[in-house]
Amino acid sequence: MAISVDSSTEHRLEAAERLVGKPPQSRTRFSWETFLTYLLLSIGAVIMVTPFVWMILTSLKPATELVQFSFLPVNPTLDNYVEVLGTNSFGQWYFNSILIALISTTSVAFFDTLVGYTLNKFEFPGKTIIFLGILATLMIPTEMLIIPWYNMSVQLGWHQGTMQYWGIVFPGVITAVGIFLMRQFFDGVPNELLDAARIDGMNEFGIFWRIALPLVKPAVAALCIFNFIGNWNAYLWPLIIASSREFYTLPVGLSFFRGESTTQWEKIMTGASLATIPLLIVFILFQRQIIKGIALTGIKG
Amino acid sequence: MKLTLRRRQILWAYLFLSVSLVFFITIRWYPTLLAFNISFRDWNVFKGAGDWVGLANYADIWEDFFKPRSAVRAAFGNTLRYVLFGVPLQLALALSVALLLVRIRQLAGFFRAAYFVPFVTSAVAVAFVWNWLYAPQVGLINQGLKILGLPMQQFLRNPDLALPSITVVAVWRTIGFAIIIFLAGLQQIPDIYYEAAQIDGANRWHMFWRITLPLLNPVIVYLAVLQTIEFLRMFDLVQNMTQGGPLNRTTTVVLEVYNEGFSSYNMGYAAALTVILFGLILAITVFQLRVLSRRVEY
Numbered sequence: 175m176a177i178s179v180d181s182s183t184e185h186r187l188e189a190a191e192r193l194v195g196k197p198p199q200s201r202t203r204f205s206w207e208t209f210l211t212y213l214l215l216s217i218g219a220v221i222m223v224t225p226f227v228w229m230i231l232t233s234l235k236p237a238t239e240l241v242q243f244s245f246l247p248v249n250p251t252l253d254n255y256v257e258v259l260g261t262n263s264f265g266q267w268y269f270n271s272i273l274i275a276l277i278s279t280t281s282v283a284f285f286d287t288l289v290g291y292t293l294n295k296f297e298f299p300g301k302t303i304i305f306l307g308i309l310a311t312l313m314i315p316t317e318m319l320i321i322p323w324y325n326m327s328v329q330l331g332w333h334q335g336t337m338q339y340w341g342i343v344f345p346g347v348i349t350a351v352g353i354f355l356m357r358q359f360f361d362g363v364p365n366e367l368l369d370a371a372r373i374d375g376m377n378e379f380g381i382f383w384r385i386a387l388p389l390v391k392p393a394v395a396a397l398c399i400f401n402f403i404g405n406w407n408a409y410l411w412p413l414i415i416a417s418s419r420e421f422y423t424l425p426v427g428l429s430f431f432r433g434e435s436t437t438q439w440e441k442i443m444t445g446a447s448l449a450t451i452p453l454l455i456v457f458i459l460f461q462r463q464i465i466k467g468i469a470l471t472g473i474k475g
Numbered sequence: 476m477k478l479t480l481r482r483r484q485i486l487w488a489y490l491f492l493s494v495s496l497v498f499f500i501t502i503r504w505y506p507t508l509l510a511f512n513i514s515f516r517d518w519n520v521f522k523g524a525g526d527w528v529g530l531a532n533y534a535d536i537w538e539d540f541f542k543p544r545s546a547v548r549a550a551f552g553n554t555l556r557y558v559l560f561g562v563p564l565q566l567a568l569a570l571s572v573a574l575l576l577v578r579i580r581q582l583a584g585f586f587r588a589a590y591f592v593p594f595v596t597s598a599v600a601v602a603f604v605w606n607w608l609y610a611p612q613v614g615l616i617n618q619g620l621k622i623l624g625l626p627m628q629q630f631l632r633n634p635d636l637a638l639p640s641i642t643v644v645a646v647w648r649t650i651g652f653a654i655i656i657f658l659a660g661l662q663q664i665p666d667i668y669y670e671a672a673q674i675d676g677a678n679r680w681h682m683f684w685r686i687t688l689p690l691l692n693p694v695i696v697y698l699a700v701l702q703t704i705e706f707l708r709m710f711d712l713v714q715n716m717t718q719g720g721p722l723n724r725t726t727t728v729v730l731e732v733y734n735e736g737f738s739s740y741n742m743g744y745a746a747a748l749t750v751i752l753f754g755l756i757l758a759i760t761v762f763q764l765r766v767l768s769r770r771v772e773y
Contacts, residue, residue: 222647225601226596232607296484298489318510319506319507350503378491409598443603445603450597
């Protein structure tokens with residue numbers, strides 16, 4: 175999983191820090207080369223961002239404006255939002271998505287760190303085999319597990335009623351990636367500190383919770399952000415397991431909403447905006463952490 | 476009885492691991508074995524465990540593969556096309572952007588964010604946004620073509636254009652990830668190499684081919700493998716942009732798994748398809764481990 179095999183954690187940490195850090199501010203003199211660099215980067219950036227701009231602009235247009243083409247809305251309106259939120263289950267889907275992302279993120283933050291800590295700081299028989307047993311699951315694609323999960327869920331009734339929440343969430347309550355990551359980060363916590371707490375008579379869980387965990391907070395934050403985004407966007411499994419409309423997550427709801435609205439693009443773009451805007455806000459707020467986390471771990475989140 | 480410190484440590488360790496061990500055994504390992512098991516059975520979810528049919532599901536896939544207008548052959552062929560077009564295109568573009576980004580001082584953070592933003596958004600929402608961009612007549616891209624005096628296109632309904640059109644979206648969506656990994660890789664190359672090369676009179680082009688590219692090799696292999704696996708698992712975009720059409724020209728292996736397993740409830744057959752997919756991913760991962768475990772000396 176490491177970006178390059180022979181770089182130590184500190185080395186990568188330094189490189190990741192440099193990546194998001196402020197560059198030295200020096201006045202660059204004008205040159206055609208710099209101009210061309212900025213020009214190319216700007217063209218690329220326009221291509222990257224235009225779809226989102228177009229999505230939001232379309233959602234602000236009344237249906238009649240879609241036929242005669244104009245880039246900006248002539249009479250901008252929020253009617254589409256009122257209508258989409260009012261006549262659909264978008265509110266419920268929001269609630270579901272938030273609930274599911276929060277449950278899984280809380281659980282991942284607790285269990286992944288606890289297991290990562292144990293695998294780093296404890297010596298016990300079977301340690302290597304347990305670590306490899308967890309690591310090896312990274313090679314199993316979700317697609318291979320959905321059929322068995324579905325069968326298990328049907329047998330246990332997790333595909334009906336309120337149990338659907340659990341049905342959607344259970345495959346992701348602990349992650350191998352997170353454990354692997356946290357195990358690396360606990361390297362930075364000195365053993366002497368833990369031993370000192372032991373001598374003071376603190377129990378092992380207290381040592382983990384009150385001494386070790388606060389020292390890896392930035393890593394836990396990165397893990398939480400990735401996990402939240404991943405769960406918010408998850409599609410294939412929720413699509414399969416959520417059988418009734420009230421239990422859809424936003425992406426699943428959105429794909430059914432699309433089916434019902436066929437060519438009402440202003441409505442579809444409103445739905446897409448509703449599903450996307452919270453993530454854009456999360457991204458703007460945590461941009462540095464997200465990019466640093468990816469540079470540091472090389473993991474897709 | 477007083478426990479020794481070491482004994483107590485072992486007990487704590489197992490206590491901390493207990494929930495996770497149960498999880499990995501029941502939610503990861505057992506279902507993995509079950510997937511293999513199901514692939515050898517005539518399995519319908521509502522009837523429970525079906526008859527053991529040996530390799531019949533695999534034989535069916537093999538047979539379907541050679542039928543005229545076979546959806547399975549289309550799925551494997553298209554998936555291969557997504558990988559062969561998408562991965563090199565994405566890596567080449569991402570490396571170019573990363574090389575430009577390391578050269579600038581002002582606005583670097585802004586550009587980085589702009590290139591990265593599609594990565595955090597839902598593939599379903601993105602699929603619809605691009606459906607709208609690609610829309611015939613009124614879509615933004617066709618309006619642009621009209622202004623330029625070029626013929627309008629039916630991007631997603633034209634059997635020859637549909638797959639490339641989806642590939643573009645897939646490349647666009649995850650390119651930010653590749654750019655960040657490339658940037659991190661570029662920053663790990665010590666400046667001394669470039670300074671030394673400059674003293675020796677090497678030009679930019681030489682430095683790129685002799686220093687940057689060789690030292691970036693592990694990063695390139697890592698990304699190629701990761702993105703190949705990602706493209707092999709294409710589903711969200713295709714399902715929401717074309718449902719695999721027109722004429723199966725965009726369908727993928729995972730889309731076939733979904734259709735067979737959850738529309739036709741032909742779960743044995745679908746499980747066999749996932750086992751084949753697993754085999755492909757495993758082969759690529761093993762390849763990665765072998766290539767990457769060669770040490771690179773700076």
